[in-house]
Amino acid sequence: EIVMTQSPVSLPVTPGEPASISCRSSQSLLHSNGFTYLDWYLQKPGRSPQLLIYLGSNRASGVPDRFSGSGSGTDFTLKISRVEADDVGVYYCMQAVQTPITFGQGTRLEIK
Amino acid sequence: QVQLVQSGAEVKKPGSSVNVSCKASGVSFTRYSIAWVRQAPGQGLEWMGGIIPLLNSASYAPKFQGRLTITADKSTNTAYMELSRLSSEDTAIYYCARVVVSLNFDFWGQGTRVAVSS
Numbered sequence: 001e002i003v004m005t006q007s008p009v010s011l012p013v014t015p016g017e018p019a020s021i022s023c024r025s026s027q028s029l030l031h032s033n034g035f036t037y038l039d040w041y042l043q044k045p046g047r048s049p050q051l052l053i054y055l056g057s058n059r060a061s062g063v064p065d066r067f068s069g070s071g072s073g074t075d076f077t078l079k080i081s082r083v084e085a086d087d088v089g090v091y092y093c094m095q096a097v098q099t100p101i102t103f104g105q106g107t108r109l110e111i112k
Numbered sequence: 113q114v115q116l117v118q119s120g121a122e123v124k125k126p127g128s129s130v131n132v133s134c135k136a137s138g139v140s141f142t143r144y145s146i147a148w149v150r151q152a153p154g155q156g157l158e159w160m161g162g163i164i165p166l167l168n169s170a171s172y173a174p175k176f177q178g179r180l181t182i183t184a185d186k187s188t189n190t191a192y193m194e195l196s197r198l199s200s201e202d203t204a205i206y207y208c209a210r211v212v213v214s215l216n217f218d219f220w221g222q223g224t225r226v227a228v229s230s
Contacts, residue, residue, distance in 0.1 A: 001174075039216045041157075048207055048223055049149075049157065054216035061218075092157055096215035100173040101147070101159040 134208030
């Protein structure tokens, strides 16, 4: 099973400031087909998770360009260029290169 | 508009089973897979398994092998998750999600709360 480790666990951010979340996997997420199966999800308080970034760096439909994903192999980063109040919630990375699909433990973003 | 609508909250006794449904609308059900993910109170997300309705082929996380059954009814665009031999540790919100070809979960159901208590 691939273990996903996120940091930090908690991330207090001032509105308008940038934020960055790290996700590391215990094995490479690069598939033999050339795709890297790493996604980012945001779960807002009391809501279902929503897709932000797929295949490492592709923004999902409707996701603001303030959000960006980068990385390769085993090291990945989600960046928010300017945090807004609506960005609060728990961010999860997820790998789908092999089953069982596994998630990071989550990073809770809060507004200072 | 794609929607996944799940069945309502359940309260179950230890040792019993629960069956949660997930009805898809606004999308051709057989073109995608459906995943089931759960979230225990105050905890993170846990993938349980999934199904390819077109092939009626399911896969399960090793943790749930033997007590989880995922099925799909193409005629009603509905997927089902049945978890047996429930214990208090199965108290959680259970989500279904659509899985697209790039293996991400692009649409999620609203979640179904399952409480296991004697």
